[in-house]
Amino acid sequence: MKLTIGTDIGGTNTCSGVVDAEGNVLKKAAFKTADYDTAEAYADALAGSVQELMASFEGKSVEWAGLGIGAPNGNQRSGTIEHAPNLKFDGIVPLAQMVRDRLDLPKVELTNDANAAAVGEKLYGAAKDYDDFIMVTLGTGLGSGVYVNGKLVCGDSGFAGELGHMSVIPDGRYCGFGRRGSLENYCSATGIRRTYFEMLAQRGGPTALDHLKVGEINSKHVADAANVGDPICTATMHFTGRLLGEALASAALLTAPAAFFLFGGPVQAGGILLDTTHEFFEKHLIPTYRGKIKLIVSALPPGDAALLGAAALVAE
């Protein structure tokens, strides 16, 4: 049987998995990313972890298609990780080549996590029948991957699909590198948490989350409280959905996709956020597009999406 390996590099953990042609994850392995201070030591650890996974299939008749890697600030064109803020090894790291040198595999490819998710959605998820779509992932940040004519768009620099940095509120929240009001500061899981505190500041409370510690509160708490009627959490999710819907309607203008696929807890939970996003998306589309562009919730399993996306890079 033909198998691929996918690796999801996160700031905390590096998780690899063996994936079959139908997108089932057959076996997984993980290690702590932060245990390795240099790119060389990290590449050794990654290669070792992948070799162990492969060794566990010894004796079976397996054809290995290759290894796909999803990494923060991953550049698909060059196979490098560039200045990833949450990794210990800074600068431009040619990780794809470093892993190629260490493993005997026909293909090693690398891209960023949201691009990998887009490839995963196309191969194993709900985007199978779509050639022109945009994948949007809501997590700590907001990532995206763009398909045009059945192919992932890399862009000239290799860094296409950075929708999270689109400016949505002029002079809005600070984004970390001099820019302000970016989509991901409002519509990521982290952004939802920030909006909750903003609404609390404006309206004063009480809210259904008063019994929780400030540091504990996350977007799931807010979404759950909104979906049972807490006014401040409802206002938070409504504000988030409005911004997201309007931003997606703007994002549609360049490549005119057939659909947006939405991945991540806050949207996959459905409810007010998804409804409001739909409402303002449709309202802000230009008439030419109205009723023609779908918003579809991702069909990738939340826990394994990053892994599957990475594996899909070489399975295609």
Add this chain to the structure above:
Amino acid sequence: MKLTIGTDIGGTNTCSGVVDAEGNVLKKAAFKTADYDTAEAYADALAGSVQELMASFEGKSVEWAGLGIGAPNGNQRSGTIEHAPNLKFDGIVPLAQMVRDRLDLPKVELTNDANAAAVGEKLYGAAKDYDDFIMVTLGTGLGSGVYVNGKLVCGDSGFAGELGHMSVIPDGRYCGFGRRGSLENYCSATGIRRTYFEMLAQRGGPTALDHLKVGEINSKHVADAANVGDPICTATMHFTGRLLGEALASAALLTAPAAFFLFGGPVQAGGILLDTTHEFFEKHLIPTYRGKIKLIVSALPPGDAALLGAAALVAE
């Protein structure tokens, strides 16, 4: 020799021209678009005009590559004109097919004017060496055409590249169909005129344009007065450049182009508008893109750009 024909359909005139392989316009013909009330009558007139052009080359050894048409609301995927607000024949008009039926040519293609300009820039202009770029045309409206991997992006609906409708000022100027604050209401030639009046309202004048009739004032007057130091016109061009620069920095995020090509009087005149656009574009790019994406003034001749772009559709 191999020749193509390009047709530029405007609300007032329909202009066709014969173009050689180097992008020289050898001969032109025009008629009044508004003289024809039905799509059938218009298609007859267009076919007649093109046939006359071709007849003038009789006796020479010409191989006709085909006819390319640039039209308002032109859909490249289907070859139709859909609900063009400035044409007399409403609805969905399959003009490419109607012209194919009337003329004996190997190819008849149709797209919108900005997409045609993008193809023209790639074939005959400054984008020859670029595979990933975005063409932006500033005229009555603001149009755009997107190239990815050396190909014009059509989008699922055939209407990709509608950057002019991107929302840049929440709750800003009214755009005609319920939407507000779109880029083209600020950064097209018409938008610049509107901003001039807004600045005049805010600051009270006098301005260097006080001797002109209100109805006469256009973006060229404002640009010229700005470039010789009139404060209100300078503020107008500065405001326009800031919005345009920021919008292009946002537009870069989806497809990560190597360059934007800017076409239209206001930008091709250079000066304050172009300088300010550059400044705010670079400032608003995410760090990954800084110094990597160029803003380049179109090399298409202003008078013949639409024609050349249309011809390029079939010359490729």
